[in-house]
Amino acid sequence: MFRKTVLAKKLLAAATGLLLTTFSGILSADDPFKIGFVYVGPVGDHGWTYRHDIGRQAIEAEFGDKVATTFVESVPEGADAERVIRKLASSGHDLIFTTSFGYMNPTVKVAKAFPKVKFEHATGYKRGDNVSTYSARFYEGRAVLGTIAGMMTKTGTVGYIASFPIPEVVRGINAFTIAMRKVNPEATVKVVWVNSWYDPGKEADAAKALIDQGVDIVTQHTDSPAPLQVAQERGVMGFGQASDMSAFAPDAQLTAIIDNWDKYYVERTLAAMDGSWKSEDVWAGIDSGMVDFPEYGAMVPDDVKAAADVIKESIVDGSLHPFQGPIMDQNGKVVAEEGTNIDDGTLLGMDFYVEGVQGTLPK
């Protein structure tokens, strides 16, 4: 998350050990059900971690003093994570949510040592008797954004600010591009990788660079509202990421993808409390409510709203798959024949750009 210089790296490494492990807990009288959360960023990031914390608050709102929640924020992925998870498990927590991919191995390791504690790991693929995994099909949301972008762009080029070249991000770029080119076959996507999830300054710079090169819509897979703010300032449009960011860019936010963990967190807590909890692998999309949207921006015309709504509905009722063939990759090779969809296995390891994305994918 930090940008480091060689000089600062050692110092930072020394500092990370102490970094920001803020504990916040509420203890109430008759032995509440204790739930712990491990966050990768600060709760105030207004993005990924912020939305998980809203999910935690939903549990508290639902169960009141029957539960007690604890969270530890800004936990680096790695050795520190194991220490934090172990600490939560050994201090009487009954259910622990670890909310970043890099917590996968520590979660599985600690889970083996605490068979009675239930673990929920976000975005991972390793499970155990007491470890579930869950993630959202955000690419379904990207297809909705792509449809809107394709209909709204005037220059025919759309900018995409991307974080790291991992399948999750590449999948989003491809779903967006496919949907965009269905409504606007000539449109292309310019991708800029900032190699950071969260650096408002750099994200703003990337947005400026893209706009300077002629894109009139900016979308992002990084966490801060900075790109949208730039879009607002430069008079172009964009999409919010992870949460509704319209407050930062009332004239620029067309819509947003909202990560909505509330319902899932409440359900899993209930299951853990009444004993029906089982280890599961959940990868849910728009139909589950995990991928959610705010109101459309005022500048979105009715026909675009209608088209976007159709995409949402047909993804929910199953008549449309965002990766429905025929799909060609950048080099014109067919990756999905007409009448087939790209399967989940390929989606989870996606490492190519589809037709319509400019530039080459860093590997």
Added chain:
Amino acid sequence: MNETILLAILTIITAATPLVFAAIGELVVEKSGVLNLGVEGMMLVGAVSSFTAVHVTGSATLGVLAGMFAGVMLALIFAFLTLNLQSSQVATGLALTIFGVGVSALIGQPLIGVAYEGLPNVQIPVLSQIPVLGRILFSHDILVYCSIALVIAVSWFLRRTRAGLILRAVGDSHDAAHALGYPVIRVRYLATMFGGGCAGLAGAYLSMAYAPMWVENMSAGRGWIALALVVFASWQPSRVLFGAYLFGGISILQLHAQASGTINIPSQLMSMLPYLATIIVLVLISRDHGKIRRNAPASIGKAFHPTT
């Protein structure tokens, strides 16, 4: 295409300005013989304070002042601990950064999700009308001009004034300066406060102009880059300025190169480029060892025990 280049230059200036502020402040601190590693923390506290002030009062001037004030306050804590209580400067500076990250997050809690439209640009009359050059040189927010003026002022102060000479003497040999009757502790206090004010200003620039909002940890390591710039620029103000612009320039140009889609270099390598290039260039232009030895403050980081 010319328009693109012009806009890119404007973006570079925004990217370099916070580094210029933070680094020039730290340069003065280090020249007085104090190593304050808390730049990142002071920047964050400056950022959150200025954003709070702007949000509450609506005045950009008060915002900038609040950022500087907060930076000075944090620097005072550092000065008291290291200069009066003789605690280790390295450890205290690191603690100051960790403290700054935490306290800024705490103060900023109610500000999450609050928007601000950003500092207005100051169009210098007549001059800003000059085609191309006018926009590059004479139509920025006021802090950009301040950052350049500050570098010139610091350079002049260190080389040409008696006070600057005393500051350098204190940084080179506090015992000799003390023997000559110069108030070592007072000079170091003032330098540290100046550094704090500059770091606070850098923070204010981040939350008011660069990305006008408050989010936790928004400096994202820029304080550390500023610290490194000072060392690699071998404590010379003009090189700090050059280094900051070089770093900003390459960071922005690599984004442009990616967006243009024509250059086929892995983006991870592109992201490394600003760091690599800045270090290499600054090390090359400063490779005269004699000069480094003359420029480096000899008693940097050392505790001063006055022996009356």
